[in-house]
Every structure is written in structure tokens, then in C-alpha cells.
Amino acid sequence: MDSPRSVDRETEDAPSCPVPGRRPADDRLADRLAAVAGGDRAAFAEFYDSTCARVFGLATRVLRNPALAEEVTQEVYLQVWSTAARQYDPRQASPIGWLMTLTHRRSVDRVRSEQSAADRNHVYGSAHLGREHDVVAEQVDQRLDEQQVVDCLDSLTATQREVIGLAYYSGRTYREVAEHLAVPLPTVKSRIRDGLIRLKNCLGVNTDA
Structure with a gap:
């Protein structure tokens, strides 16, 4: 299947996310995603316009770098276009839940990749690294990362897992998480902050930057 022009064009010509308005219902997104699969x-284009602001927002929160977040956003939608027919199962997740899971995984992959590259360059120097070694090491990192994230999530407290799941896998804002759980917003922010710190430590991501 050829890539649609909206994700295949050069970055400078890529469409910007429209100002988010009222979120479409899950059944409308499901219909659009089914059509995308076909x-x-x-x-x-409609699916992109309806969801890209949330994808970019999640990628930005994880990466803390708008330029990298834009790249991840484009990668996520290319994956949606290419694999929706094979990978999306409406019995397992809602369209936005699946989309946020893809975004979170790719964002964490990019954090790990950037950190690994920086560490390798610091220790060995880029002149002493063979290209074949780089490719193999990066592939190993990516294959291990998903299971490592799952293992590290198990290290969180139940409340930390709950708020992070709602915020990052269900795509809710912090305020929506607070309303859903009927707890104060500062409490939600504190739980997410503490949970993310524990996740980063477990994943071995440098938090000193």
C-alpha cells in the first residue's frame, strides 16, 4: 500500500495539526480507522485531523523536544496507514487507545535510541563504531524495549500505574484523569511525576538533562 501524501511528504510540507475542537466519538473514529484499513x-486525512493534536501532545510530553515529537507523530501515522488492517483489533482497544499506545511506544523507543546513541558516542567515539555494529545494537534495543517497559510498569505502585495508564495509554489530559478518579489535580500530577521518575530510572534513561 502506498503511503498517503499527508505522511509521505517532506517535513516542511507536512500538514500542521488543526486546533483541536470537540473530540469525535469512538464510533466515528472506529469507522474512520476501518476505512483507513481499507x-x-x-x-x-479525517482520522489524522481528529487525533494528531493528541498524538503530538503525548509525544511532546515524553520526549520534551517538539522537533523529535513531530518526527514521531509522522512515524505513528505512517504506521497507522501501513498496518491498521493487520494490527488494529477493535476487541482489544479503542481507536484512540491503540493510537496512544503506538505513540507512547515510539516515543519511548526514540528516548532510548537518543540516549543510547549519546552514550555510545561518549564512550567509544563515533569514529570507532562500525555501521553494522550500530544497526545490530539499535535493533536489539528496540526489540527489548517493549518488554522492558512492561516489566518496569510492574515496578510502579497501583495508583501510579493507574494514572499513567489513563494519561499515556488512554490519552486523557491530567485534568480528565483527576475528574475520572475524583481526586485533586495536584495529586494526579504528583503521582504521574513520581511514576515517570521511577519508570525512567528502571529503563535506565538519564534524568539529569
Whole structure:
């Protein structure tokens, strides 16, 4: 399946996310995603416009770098276009839940990749690293990362897992998480902050930057 122009074009020509308005219902997103799986470019454009602000927002929160977040956003939608027919199962997740899971995984992959590259360059120097070694090491990192995230999530407290799951895997804002759990917003922020610190330590991501 060819890539749609909205994700295949150069970055400077890529469409910007529209100002988010009222969020579409899950059944509307499900219909659009089903059409995307069938190769409908118009449905893909509508799906992108309806969800890209949330994807970019989540990527930015994880990466803390808008430029990298833009790249991850484009990668996520390319993956949606290419794999929706094979990988999305409506029995397992809602469209936005699946989309946020893809975004979180790719964002964590990028954090790990950037950190690994920086560490390798610092220790060995780029002139002494063979290209074949780089490729193999990066592939190993990516294959191990998903299981490591799952293992590290198990190290969190139940309340930390709950708020991080709602915020990062269900795509809710911090305020929406607070309303859903009926707890004060500062409490939600504190739990997420503490949980993310524990996750980063478990994943071996440098938090000194």
C-alpha cells in the first residue's frame, strides 16, 4: 500500500495539526480507522485531523523536544496507514487507545535510541563504531524495549500505574484523569511525576538533562 501524501511528504510540507475542537466519538473514529484499513485516503486525512493534536501532545510530553515529537507523530501515522488492517483489533482497544499506545511506544523507543546513541558516542567515539555494529545494537534495543517497559510498569505502585495508564495509554489530559478518579489535580500530577521518575530510572534513561 502506498503511503498517503499527508505522511509521505517532506517535513516542511507536512500538514500542521488543526486546533483541536470537540473530540469525535469512538464510533466515528472506529469507522474512520476501518476505512483507513481499507486504503481510504480521505478517511485517513479525517482520522489524522481528529487525533494528531493528541498524538503530538503525548509525544511532546515524553520526549520534551517538539522537533523529535513531530518526527514521531509522522512515524505513528505512517504506521497507522501501513498496518491498521493487520494490527488494529477493535476487541482489544479503542481507536484512540491503540493510537496512544503506538505513540507512547515510539516515543519511548526514540528516548532510548537518543540516549543510547549519546552514550555510545561518549564512550567509544563515533569514529570507532562500525555501521553494522550500530544497526545490530539499535535493533536489539528496540526489540527489548517493549518488554522492558512492561516489566518496569510492574515496578510502579497501583495508583501510579493507574494514572499513567489513563494519561499515556488512554490519552486523557491530567485534568480528565483527576475528574475520572475524583481526586485533586495536584495529586494526579504528583503521582504521574513520581511514576515517570521511577519508570525512567528502571529503563535506565538519564534524568539529569
